[in-house]
Amino acid sequence: MNNTPKLVGTLLTAALLLWTPLHQLSLAQTSHGADVAVVVNADTPVNDLSLSEVRKVFLGERQYWNAKLPVVLLIRAPVARERDVVLRVIYQMSETQFKQYWVAKIFRAEITSPPKIVYSNDMQYELVSAMPGAIAFVDARNVHPGVKVVRVDGMLPGDKGYPLR
């Protein structure tokens, strides 16, 4: 019985020694590059959104553009720069938090499915063009015809103070 505190201490030290070298400090992910444009299907009745409205849409809070047109969220797969910008500026979440957020959202019966994941810019353009109500983030240097670029806080990509970069 008298040896118990010593045993606990030894076990704690051993566990800490085992655990500490396995961890490394995570480096803050910063992305520098061109602005990221918010694009929607050409028929979507929206031209200008505030940053908080964009956030509301991408958080799944706003699910309808109007009573007849549901929002279809498209998000690039991990490691794409557009996704980094979206997670940092819009969601303000890590990759883990982002995944957990959507699990919780479905579990709360607020939505039935998470955003659709797209694996390339071309696929993203094709989907935005083809799917009514679709919204996505694309590299502003390479905006294709057939989609509509939405102003964010009254600004377009390239404007001074544009928030998505």
Added chain:
Amino acid sequence: MYRPLLAIPVFLFAASVAHGQGATAPDQTEQIKALVERVELLEKQVAELKADRVTALSSPVTAVPAPGNLAPEGQPLAKPAVQVHEHESQIPQETARQLETHYPSLQIRGFGDADFASTDQKGTNSGFYLGQLDLHIASALSSKISYFAEITLNAHPNEYTIEVERSIIRYDYDDFFKLSFGRFHTPIGYWNTAFHHGAWLETTVDRPFMVKVGGTFTPLHLVGALAEGHIPSGGLGLQYNVGIGNGRGELIGRPGDSGDNNNNRAWVVKVFSRPAKAYGLEVGGSVYRDKITLPTGPEYREWITSAYLTWTKGAPEFLAEFDNVNHRNILTNANANSDAFYAQFAYRLPWFEKSWKPYYRFEYTHMPLSEQVFTYQPQEESIVGIRYDISNFTCFKLEYRFLNSQPPRPGHPFEPAVNGVFFQTAFTF
């Protein structure tokens, strides 16, 4: 005496082993990055090849056939180029069709947890136990109709019981009006509708007393109808829930699944705000009204008023909720007010891939001696613990609890304070 402390090294050891399992994550990220770059390069090449092909087919030089291969008169040479365009226009449609939601689109997810508890409460044994095994079903039946269900399997000493926690059919008109029917978690306060029965979603090992599974302080479920949606309010981000249902059953912890036990419907109204300028903040309040008919005969009017404030960004995370439950005996007009609140603070540490989250919760439950509907359970509890996310969908939690029962009612024995250490691994699959 030191037995609960043994859980600490066990937790740390498990965390280190689990982290070791994820040590290859940076390699995988590099591989994914390389693959994505390769896909983009290939797409670029495909686009160039397509452009070259179109140019070649529509070019006057290549469109002129060799003398021996002249096309029959009247057959347009440009036809192949037109065919290429048709084929190209089909690609986005096919891709879109593949990603379109098909109805019904059934999605099943599960939540589970395995636990260890050790307390110094007399008459209890330390040991492992299984938490609720929770299955969640979400299915879009059309673009505006969805079905959700939550079913739990609960371990008991001699058996497992199955409980339909939620079964909801919902019709969406737009963001401002959604109407559901079925069995809900009653929209009183925050916790009950934020975490449901998913232990993995909760920062702590267990729920606060006021919303404890199997508890009675607030009615956790409502069988009936619920309207919900946004309230046009600009940056305030107001939303509402209005529900009507059977209310508490003969067993006041249950909602009257097979019918009401009186002719009075319960109703609930909840209004909350998620302000645009304070992303992560939610403030809300609710009112619940019911008539309780106990099996022994007495009837009571019940008013539950609730308010909460939460900040859920993770660093910090703050949850605070207050409930007042008023019971008035319809026959004698005798009143009793019971109150409960909790405040929970957590902070996701910025190091170690943000996987550690220490937390503290204080909760307090007051019940007057005149309370006749509830079993007398006044108490205050402090919880301190840490959560470690092993992966995106699995976590460990280690928690110390100090439970102090308030001075007992005359005739009831004094209950000493209880210390306990709890360990949990919770996951979603």
